[in-house]
Amino acid sequence: MTDGMTLWTVIIGLGVGSFLLRFTFLGFVGDRPLPDWLLRHLRYTAVAILPALAAPLVVYSGENGSVDIARVVAALATLGVGIWTRNVFAAIGAGAVTLIILIYAI
Amino acid sequence: MPITTTKSAFWAGVRDGAPFVFVAGPFALLFGVLATEAGLNVFEVMTFSLVVIAGAAQFTALQVMQNEAPTVVVILSALAVNLRVAMYSAALTPYLGRAPLWQRVFAAYLLVDQSYALSHAKFDAEPELTVPQRMAYYFGTCLPVLIFWFGLSYLGAALGTQLPQDIPLDFALPIAFLSMVAPMVRTLPHLIAAVVAVIVGLLAVSVPYSLGLIIAGAAGMMAGAQAELMLKGRAP
Numbered sequence: 001m002t003d004g005m006t007l008w009t010v011i012i013g014l015g016v017g018s019f020l021l022r023f024t025f026l027g028f029v030g031d032r033p034l035p036d037w038l039l040r041h042l043r044y045t046a047v048a049i050l051p052a053l054a055a056p057l058v059v060y061s062g063e064n065g066s067v068d069i070a071r072v073v074a075a076l077a078t079l080g081v082g083i084w085t086r087n088v089f090a091a092i093g094a095g096a097v098t099l100i101i102l103i104y105a106i
Numbered sequence: 107m108p109i110t111t112t113k114s115a116f117w118a119g120v121r122d123g124a125p126f127v128f129v130a131g132p133f134a135l136l137f138g139v140l141a142t143e144a145g146l147n148v149f150e151v152m153t154f155s156l157v158v159i160a161g162a163a164q165f166t167a168l169q170v171m172q173n174e175a176p177t178v179v180v181i182l183s184a185l186a187v188n189l190r191v192a193m194y195s196a197a198l199t200p201y202l203g204r205a206p207l208w209q210r211v212f213a214a215y216l217l218v219d220q221s222y223a224l225s226h227a228k229f230d231a232e233p234e235l236t237v238p239q240r241m242a243y244y245f246g247t248c249l250p251v252l253i254f255w256f257g258l259s260y261l262g263a264a265l266g267t268q269l270p271q272d273i274p275l276d277f278a279l280p281i282a283f284l285s286m287v288a289p290m291v292r293t294l295p296h297l298i299a300a301v302v303a304v305i306v307g308l309l310a311v312s313v314p315y316s317l318g319l320i321i322a323g324a325a326g327m328m329a330g331a332q333a334e335l336m337l338k339g340r341a342p
Contacts, residue, residue, distance in 0.1 A: 006177050007150060010167055013181040015157030018188055023214035025195035026202060034196055040331040044299040045189040046162065047290045048326025051300045052307035052319055053166060053183070054283040059308055061277070071277055078281050082288020088129065091285035099277055 070106055074099035115239040119224070119246020126220040126247075127254040133161040134255045136282060137168075138262020143275060144168055148263045155259035159218060159252075162286055163188040169279050175316030183319050194222035198244075201229040205241050213241065216248040294337065299330025 025034075058075040062068035078095030085091070134155065141151045141164075158164055167184040175183075194217055202213060224247045229240055269275070291297050303326025310318030 006171070007146065009177050010171060010180050010184075011150070011154050011157055013177070014163065014167055014184050017181060017185045018158050018160055018163065018191065019215060021185065021188060021192045022195050022217040023211065024192060025199045026210045026214050026217075027207070037331070039193065039196075040334055041327045042189055042193045043334075044296065044327045044330030045186055045323070047287060047296045048299045048303035048330065049166070049183065049187045049319070049323040050162065050283045050287040052303040052322035052326060053169060053187075054280045054287070055304040055307045056311045056318075057169070057277075057280040058284075060311070061280075071280075074277065075280060075284055078284040079288050082285050083291060086289040088285045088289060089132070091288050092132075092281055095277075095281035095285065099274055099281075103274060 070099055070102035073102060112238050112242040115235070115242040116246040119243040120249050121246075122224050122228070123220060123247035124250045126224075127250050130161070130218075130220065130251045131254040131258045133165075133282070134258035135262040135265075136278060137161065137164050138259045138264070139266045139269065140165070140262075140275065140278060141168055142263050142266025144172060146263075148260070151259060151263040152256070155256060159216070159255060160188050160191070162283075165279055165282055170316055170319065173316050179316045179320065183316070183323075186320065186323050190219075191217050191222075194219075194226075197226055198222065198229075201225075201240055202237065202244065205237050209241050213244060216245070216252065218248070218251065220251050221247045293334075295330045295333035298333040299326040302326045302329035 054075070058072055059067060061071040074095045077098040078091045081094035082088070082091030137155065138151055141154065142148075146154070154164060158167075163184040166187045167180055170180045170183045195214065198213075198217070202210065205213070221244060225240070225244045228243055229235065235243070287300065291300055303322045306325040307318060307322035310321050312318070313321065
């Protein structure tokens with residue numbers, strides 16, 4: 001999928017970047033409070049990026065970017081059970097079981 | 107049992123952290139399997155897990171790399187997913203900020219969802235803890251999760267290529283992403299952020315260099331922050 005050079009750049013870049021994200025406040029900022037607007041945006045990072053990443057993989061999941069019904073339904077089952085139970089594993093189980101059943105049924 | 111020494115604080119952390127191996131472990135296993143499927147060898151998988159220690163960010167990097175995106179976009183996307191650890195770092199600073207620098211360096215390296223959540227709750231509930239006791243508790247919460255994180259990354263990498271071919275692993279990542287995000291949608295602004303990010307993400311899918319993901323993420327964050335402000339303005 002990728003050459004070794006790219007992979008190692010990603011691993012090292014991500015390692016250094018993640019460490020800096022983790023260390024910035026504990027290490028450099030100390031007890032100084034952060035501006036509200038910054039905290040307000042940080043609160044929504046994961047909840048924005050992860051769905052944005054998943055959405056095209058779900059919607060354009062078929063051959064040549066068409067819609068694959070089994071995968072769309074499995075994604076909805078994952079989301080629905082996840083929101084309902086608040087449990088990561090119940091959500092994964094629901095998605096996986098739905099997908100496997102639909103793949104064999106269709 | 108009240109915490110009286112640094113040693114008992116450490117073991118209290120280990121006890122509280124132990125159940126979370128069931129959360130971190132399976133993701134480590136899945137990362138090992140999918141990274142191996144994507145062509146990484148065991149050494150690369152283990153270094154990845156050891157250097158980054160962040161499930162969602164590692165899955166993101168794996169997926170965006172497979173989209174043939176430029177390296178800088180891969181790193182930026184994965185870091186964006188991991189931005190929340192900066193918030194954790196900020197939240198723990200009032201409790202741990204006076205510890206020696208070398209301890210803060212290790213604490214920062216080990217800062218994950220579980221160590222943050224457990225420690226912040228503990229420090230808040232027991233303000234009489236000394237800084238060394240807090241650090242000991244914190245490192246205690248990290249230990250079980252770390253052992254399982256590395257151990258199961260390895261197991262996943264070792265299993266990787268031996269799994270049967272007819273398992274639809276192509277869809278494991280989307281399901282993992284959605285399962286991680288669903289419990290995070292706790293308020294209306296969270297939901298608005300997610301919906302806006304999905305819509306922009308679908309519209310911007312053909313933007314070159316996979317930048318659509320960054321644009322969609324930024325749009326979702328701004329939508330969430332704005333929604334929060336508007337809802338707060340309306341509240342009494």
